[in-house]
Amino acid sequence: MxxxxxxxxxxVMRDLDLKIRETDRDVQKEIAIAANNIRNEAIDLVPxxxxxxxxxxxxxxxxxxxxxxxxxxxxxxxxxxxGPGFPPLAPIEYWxxxxxxxxxxxxxxxxxxxxxxxxxxxxxxxxxxxxxxxxAIPKFLSRLRQLKYKR
Numbered sequence: 001m002x003x004x005x006x007x008x009x010x011x012v013m014r015d016l017d018l019k020i021r022e023t024d025r026d027v028q029k030e031i032a033i034a035a036n037n038i039r040n041e042a043i044d045l046v047p048x049x050x051x052x053x054x055x056x057x058x059x060x061x062x063x064x065x066x067x068x069x070x071x072x073x074x075x076x077x078x079x080x081x082x083g084p085g086f087p088p089l090a091p092i093e094y095w096x097x098x099x100x101x102x103x104x105x106x107x108x109x110x111x112x113x114x115x116x117x118x119x120x121x122x123x124x125x126x127x128x129x130x131x132x133x134x135x136a137i138p139k140f141l142s143r144l145r146q147l148k149y150k151r
Contacts, residue, residue, distance in 0.1 A: 026147050034140035035059045035066035041132035047078060049095060081125030087118050
């Protein structure tokens with residue numbers, strides 16, 4: 001039979017607790033760096049009309065990580081695209097007036113034609129969050145691997 005005698009158990013436990021806290025702090029720092037990298041890249045990639053979508057890209061920190069996202073109502077359509085189906089006219093009319101400089105009744109007509117085209121074929125995605133995540137995660141994982149060798 002083999003027996004192991006641990007001397008200074010309190011000291012060992014204290015050192016272990018200290019290492020756990022240091023590692024947790026280092027990991028939280030790396031999460032913050034990665035979250036900021038994802039957010040900044042998304043801001044660079046997002047298509048801009050009024051700037052509402054770009055301004056809404058945010059980071060929410062949790063106990064276990066971070067959530068990078070947006071609360072703009074049209075964000076999912078930009079990120080994922082949209083299948084066929086008739087969209088609401090008001091946002092399209094606003095875009096026609098703002099982007100194309102068309103006014104009054106003609107703006108409504110142009111908006112209707114655009115909506116009709118979307119109703120037939122949808123529109124293509126212009127992803128900004130997914131690609132930002134894909135770029136940042138390999139760097140994040142590499143930095144986490146380096147943490148274990150830092151000690």
